[in-house]
Amino acid sequence: MNSILIKNILLDDNKTDILILNNRINRISQNIDYKADKEIDGEKKVVIPGLINMHTHAAMTLMRGIGEDMSLMEWLENTIWPVERKLDNEMIYWGTKLACLEMIKSGTTTFNDQYWRIPYSVKAIEEMGLRSVQSYVILDLMDLSKSDQIKNECSEMYELSKTWGDRTKFAIGIHSPYSVSEEMIVWASAFARERGLLVHIHLSETLGENERSIEKHGLTPTGYLEKLGVLGPEVIAAHCLWINDDDIKILAKRDVKIVHNINSNLKIASGYKFRYSEFRDADLTVTLGTDGCASSNNLDMIETMKISALVQKGWRGDPTSMPINELISLATVNGGKSLGLESGVIREGYLADLCIIDIDSFAFTPNINFYANLIYSANSSCVDTVICDGKVVMENKKVNGEREILDMVNKLYKNLL
């Protein structure tokens, strides 16, 4: 049995020990006496739940910085799409390894991913020790001649997913209501429900998308998905920027999970008036994501918490918006709940997905309010040690294999340009 004992660490302002047995938190109490395989000294450190990135395209980390300061169509047509056509399996594998390295270094233990060639991503993620949800992405661009091929591939991937480890969940990706035919949306939703799978979709990311939906269907994207009967608690909807009051009622009734991706929304100028307070007041589960490194440029959930709250306070003109305790929940327990995981909380019996923060630095000085310092003052370089599924994936800021990942990526990306 694998065991880790963390000694004298701060948890919610109290010093405690934490015992991990196999992949679960076994005990949280002072003075635990146990001969663990590994002991971690918690002095001048604080433990928080591993962060949960609820919307990303991990392999795109390989494209970091490839198109900057461009209009959306120029960016897609002249940069992203031509580059994506050159991606091969090796690039997906190393791009995902780089993403995992970055997530570990910034305290993320679980992510909800959506990209192509997922077996190569899965290989990378399993080697790196992180937890993830991998979507088979359905994107038929309304071309029904592809339906049979997509259905077969999806079923095959589902079968293959049974060979994956416990840290990797298979899900169905429906790219968006505007890029997937009605037939395939309905088929994908049924496929997911019959098998108890999550569904990962982009929803109302841009105003134009909403306008075209109303023109075509007489309904907002949310209204259209509701009409198709595909909304439910298994649906994780990324962006949700252009959502009206009726949409909120529908999303709440169906218990759809909401992912806010502020950096991407700002950088490609999709919008920024995310209706957090209204979602929360409707009892919706709101979470945070970074989106992929091609649209924003990193996978840093600590920064995402900060910018989400700053922009929320700013556009509402209310400095009390999105307070710190709620922010932490968005990045942790709400993600766990959305993914059906016993994680995002440090509690006995829960998954041992933990992030240990080094507070012996200027950013945590003075040490008046730990979470304010973490979110508003520090950056992710404060992440010292990360445990995922009861295994140490980073210790004292060192990740195994880091050198090789940097070198391989810096060799491979040249083939993309």
Add this chain to the structure above:
Amino acid sequence: MNSILIKNILLDDNKTDILILNNRINRISQNIDYKADKEIDGEKKVVIPGLINMHTHAAMTLMRGIGEDMSLMEWLENTIWPVERKLDNEMIYWGTKLACLEMIKSGTTTFNDQYWRIPYSVKAIEEMGLRSVQSYVILDLMDLSKSDQIKNECSEMYELSKTWGDRTKFAIGIHSPYSVSEEMIVWASAFARERGLLVHIHLSETLGENERSIEKHGLTPTGYLEKLGVLGPEVIAAHCLWINDDDIKILAKRDVKIVHNINSNLKIASGYKFRYSEFRDADLTVTLGTDGCASSNNLDMIETMKISALVQKGWRGDPTSMPINELISLATVNGGKSLGLESGVIREGYLADLCIIDIDSFAFTPNINFYANLIYSANSSCVDTVICDGKVVMENKKVNGEREILDMVNKLYKNLL
């Protein structure tokens, strides 16, 4: 003669050597042969100008995290003002030391400061090796009975400033058009002009301030200052959030320097629609600042560049807004120009204020676009070595005296609560 030779470092994508003699950049070229007192290996590193933080209240770093998620008046009345009444000289000194430590660690070499008891700040800053502008702050709250005392103190401080080192400039702080009487604004402006001093002022930070100005004077704050004849190229105006087209014409005609402080503006919800493009198109010199750690929570200029650009792109709905090359200028050369310093550019003959970035990390991988990686992907932990005025103030991420600063601040702040 003090000399530093930096070998084989990347400067604008080219490898070069840089020779520093005393406090100036003497030569930039490949293969410089010189026996310098100190040699720095530039392998896997990039040199950029030291960043210039154009508006802060350094000593307030001592109050980091002291009031969070509060409305503005609650924050001021129940938190900041009561705490400020407890500040003593020792706290100002150590608070400023902490601020300098943080600025050095995040690549800032020069800052434009505004706070009380400046001799204690000056002592801290000179010991830490940074360059700064220190304002004597005039804030009479329209009480003319204080005028003589203020004038005397200001004159005394000006005399005292002649004893300060070359890295510290004295300036006149006029707190704001709404908190200082007309008589004192006019007096302060004349005092500054007669002596060739800079003037540091808060301008149009909130909508309410503008509304009250129009009610009282029939003019916007900018219009009112123009009427008083106090606007000129020596004036550094912080915030400038609620500025109309006529104000821009006035500010441009007078060559007033503009400081954008996005984190503070968002966090205390003053506004966010900073009119960067209009300022730039009017040939105004725009710069960036962090404001003090009580309103935002850090002094990180790399993060400030990122959030400034993201929010600008977001609110304008234009991903081409505030492009990377302009962003870098806002944080470097525009600050140097505003402060009358030959800095913010790496050029022979200019001040040796440099920041060396370590690019051997995930955040700079792939290495496609250095500045995109610096601003959008990395955080300030990439800052490796900092040189100010020809002296190394940080090497390999280590600053002298760091331990003592953290310990003293963590002891002293308890007297504030």
